[in-house]
Amino acid sequence: xxxxxxxxxxxxxxxxxxxxxxxxxxxxxxxxxxxxxxxxxxxxxxxxxxxxxxxxxxxxxxxxxxxxxxxxxxxxxxxxxxxxxxxxxxxxxxxxxxxxxxxxxxxxxxxxxxxxxxxxxxxxxxxxxxxxxxxxxxxxxxxxxxxxxxxxxxxxxxxxxxxxxxxxxxxxxxxxxxxxxxxxxxxxxxxxxxxxxxxxxxxxxxxxxxxxxxxxxxxxxxxxxxxxxxxxxxxxxxxxxxxxxxxxxxxxxxxxxxxxxxxxxxxxxxxxxxxxxxxxxxxxxxxxxxxxxxxxxxxxxxxxxxxxxxxxxxxxxxxxxxxxxxxxxxxxxxxxxxxxxxxxxxxxxxxxxxxxxxxxxxxxxxxxxxxxxxxxxxxxxxxxxxxxxxxxxxxxxxxxxxxxxxxxxxxxxxxxxxxxxx
Amino acid sequence: xxxxxxxxxxxxxxxxxxxxxxxxxxxxxxxxxxxxxxxxxxxxxxxxxxxxxxxxxxxxxxxxxxxxxxxxxxxxxxxxxxxxxxxxxxxxxxxxxxxxxxxxxxxxxxxxxxxxxxxxxxxxxxxxxxxxxxxxxxxxxxxxxxxxxxxxxxxxxxxxxxxxxxxxxxxxxxxxxxxxxxxxxxxxxxxxxxxxxxxxxxxxxxxxxxxxxxxxxxxxxxxxxxxxxxxxxxxxxxxxxxxxxxxxxxxxxxxxxxxxxxxxxxxxxxxxxxxxxxxxxxxxxxxx
Numbered sequence: 001x002x003x004x005x006x007x008x009x010x011x012x013x014x015x016x017x018x019x020x021x022x023x024x025x026x027x028x029x030x031x032x033x034x035x036x037x038x039x040x041x042x043x044x045x046x047x048x049x050x051x052x053x054x055x056x057x058x059x060x061x062x063x064x065x066x067x068x069x070x071x072x073x074x075x076x077x078x079x080x081x082x083x084x085x086x087x088x089x090x091x092x093x094x095x096x097x098x099x100x101x102x103x104x105x106x107x108x109x110x111x112x113x114x115x116x117x118x119x120x121x122x123x124x125x126x127x128x129x130x131x132x133x134x135x136x137x138x139x140x141x142x143x144x145x146x147x148x149x150x151x152x153x154x155x156x157x158x159x160x161x162x163x164x165x166x167x168x169x170x171x172x173x174x175x176x177x178x179x180x181x182x183x184x185x186x187x188x189x190x191x192x193x194x195x196x197x198x199x200x201x202x203x204x205x206x207x208x209x210x211x212x213x214x215x216x217x218x219x220x221x222x223x224x225x226x227x228x229x230x231x232x233x234x235x236x237x238x239x240x241x242x243x244x245x246x247x248x249x250x251x252x253x254x255x256x257x258x259x260x261x262x263x264x265x266x267x268x269x270x271x272x273x274x275x276x277x278x279x280x281x282x283x284x285x286x287x288x289x290x291x292x293x294x295x296x297x298x299x300x301x302x303x304x305x306x307x308x309x310x311x312x313x314x315x316x317x318x319x320x321x322x323x324x325x326x327x328x329x330x331x332x333x334x335x336x337x338x339x340x341x342x343x344x345x346x347x348x349x350x351x352x353x354x355x356x357x358x359x360x361x362x363x364x365x366x367x368x369x370x371x372x373x374x375x376x377x378x379x380x381x382x383x384x385x386x387x388x389x390x391x392x393x394x395x396x397x398x399x400x401x402x403x404x405x406x407x408x409x410x411x412x413x414x415x416x417x418x419x420x421x422x
Numbered sequence: 423x424x425x426x427x428x429x430x431x432x433x434x435x436x437x438x439x440x441x442x443x444x445x446x447x448x449x450x451x452x453x454x455x456x457x458x459x460x461x462x463x464x465x466x467x468x469x470x471x472x473x474x475x476x477x478x479x480x481x482x483x484x485x486x487x488x489x490x491x492x493x494x495x496x497x498x499x500x501x502x503x504x505x506x507x508x509x510x511x512x513x514x515x516x517x518x519x520x521x522x523x524x525x526x527x528x529x530x531x532x533x534x535x536x537x538x539x540x541x542x543x544x545x546x547x548x549x550x551x552x553x554x555x556x557x558x559x560x561x562x563x564x565x566x567x568x569x570x571x572x573x574x575x576x577x578x579x580x581x582x583x584x585x586x587x588x589x590x591x592x593x594x595x596x597x598x599x600x601x602x603x604x605x606x607x608x609x610x611x612x613x614x615x616x617x618x619x620x621x622x623x624x625x626x627x628x629x630x631x632x633x634x635x636x637x638x639x640x641x642x643x644x645x646x647x648x649x650x651x652x653x654x655x656x657x658x659x660x661x662x663x664x665x666x667x668x669x670x671x672x673x674x675x676x677x678x679x680x681x682x683x684x685x686x687x688x689x690x691x692x693x694x695x696x697x698x699x700x701x702x703x704x705x706x707x708x709x710x
């Protein structure tokens with residue numbers, strides 16, 4: 001009898017240990033499968049994957065998702081959409097998404113497709129398979145939520161928990177107005193990448209800056225993969241621009257910053273620059289990217305004191321992945337999983353229509369402020385105050401660190417100019 | 423003036439990128455579609471030696487280029503030697519090798535924008551009133567030096583003369599005792615080291631991204647086709663044509679037509695003079 005008891009205790013101990021190692025919740029009900037279509041070879045893909053996995057591990061360790069009195073763990077299926085590669089292979093991204101739904105039996109989609117062109121094309125697939133999706137990274141085109149508003153019944157499955165071009169352009173214009181007041185600048189040179197969101201962002205900035213008293217001296221569009229910006233930067237010097245406004249998500253944009261620093265151009269670079277988001281940017285550019293101002297789209301993509309959860313998230317991310325939150329897509333992908341959990345638990349089911357309704361009503365204080373969606377567009381509600389909505393993370397590279405400089409309510413330092421501009 | 427200055431820089435850069443591809447084809451009549459992959463591989467090797475093994479920068483470069491050169495030689499010795507003469511198979515094999523290398527690097531973790539090589543020179547200076555960064559000037563200086571060394575090598579050394587002999591008439595050269603396969607191995611080794619050398623000069627301007635493997639290949643093919651397949655002087659002339667066309671496009675049209683210009687130039691060359699600018703041998707064959 002004693003021997004049998006000993007064996008039973010041993011078996012239970014082994015099972016408990018195994019559950020601990022695999023991160024499966026004690027109540028191992030059927031997992032809720034999150035399908036994550038992401039361009040995993042690029043920052044916006046791999047950081048989103050890490051954000052999603054971190055949230056899933058935390059949620060599973062805390063007992064999983066409560067549905068109808070039972071605890072279901074989340075499981076994640078990631079597929080490489082490759083849609084950030086030059087040429088924007090939309091068809092590959094759509095095949096990847098369909099594979100997640102049909103082969104991997106994804107219950108929900110979180111993450112991408114990452115490129116705007118692919119994300120827009122994917123909306124019809126989400127409708128076809130009635131899969132609720134929370135877009136967390138990449139796609140910044142306002143057309144995404146505009147499509148939801150135009151045809152709600154068809155595209156009601158599509159939510160976006162991250163910002164978009166128009167909101168970002170407004171943030172930039174506000175920030176530039178502050179810089180204009182402080183330094184007397186008035187000429188902007190715009191350089192953007194030849195992809196939908198960047199062209200859209202550039203055009204929006206051109207109109208908005210012109211309307212707010214800035215002189216836009218030129219706007220250049222560069223193909224994905226451009227490796228030399230010399231001619232354009234010389235043009236910046238000739239036209240005596242004070243600000244170089246950038247909108248690029250290609251890794252090669254680091255070359256532009258290196259050239260800018262080498263030439264010591266009297267123009268402050270700022271914008272949406274993928275290559276400058278990561279913690280490794282400083283080392284990669286040998287510090288030549290100092291003073292660059294970058295929009296990380298959502299707060300929490302670099303350590304900052306926005307809400308109590310922000311630094312907690314940053315610490316957890318660093319502990320799990322060995323480096324600080326990396327850039328656009330990190331905090332939003334992490335929050336999307338928590339938001340989905342909240343909605344499923346409120347709906348009490350994984351049924352798409354019920355979860356849609358619950359997501360429309362969601363209201364939680366997250367990593368980058370209050371998370372709630374506009375009911376007509378399913379777009380996250382932005383704000384410059386974390387108590388009211390989702391705030392951005394505009395940082396400046398200062399002495400090797402990404403320092404939050406906007407919005408003023410959560411700014412941790414003032415904007416600095418390079419010594420050759422003083 | 424900026425058109426002249428940046429036109430020259432861009433042209434020399436293109437020449438450096440494509441010289442290895444042209445050299446290999448001129449000697450062995452093998453189109454090395456793994457050229458771009460070898461370019462990016464060298465960058466990764468140098469990065470690895472520098473950051474993971476802790477070697478100093480010059481030694482990392484030397485070992486990186488030597489290793490790429492060895493890989494190039496082995497591509498011929500182990501694979502291409504078996505299918506030599508079967509043109510379609512040669513193209514498929516080299517392209518597949520290139521694809522495997524590039525995608526292998528991506529799979530192995532070469533992704534993102536944090537893989538970079540230090541610049542040799544970090545400042546900038548005015549040339550004819552145009553601001554140019556020193557690293558680009560270094561590319562131009564080394565570019566001219568490489569052309570000169572290569573010229574002297576093929577005109578004054580025994581191996582160089584043998585390479586020219588093979589390039590001009592393989593059968594006649596073989597009758598004179600020159601080993602065609604050995605020369606092809608030498609050509610692959612030199613061509614690959616040229617890809618490596620250009621990588622160590624050009625990659626410090628930006629970052630090591632696998633996609634560069636594809637764009638380097640596209641530019642190399644464009645330069646070779648337009649210059650005349652296998653013609654070194656033709657390749658240099660074509661580099662200047664494309665280089666200046668790209669700068670003029672950027673200046674007067676729009677930057678995002680630069681790649682279009684290179685591809686359009688290939689189509690126009692194939693329509694007007696399929697043998698390329700200095701592709702004389704082929705032209706004779708076409709007439710016959």
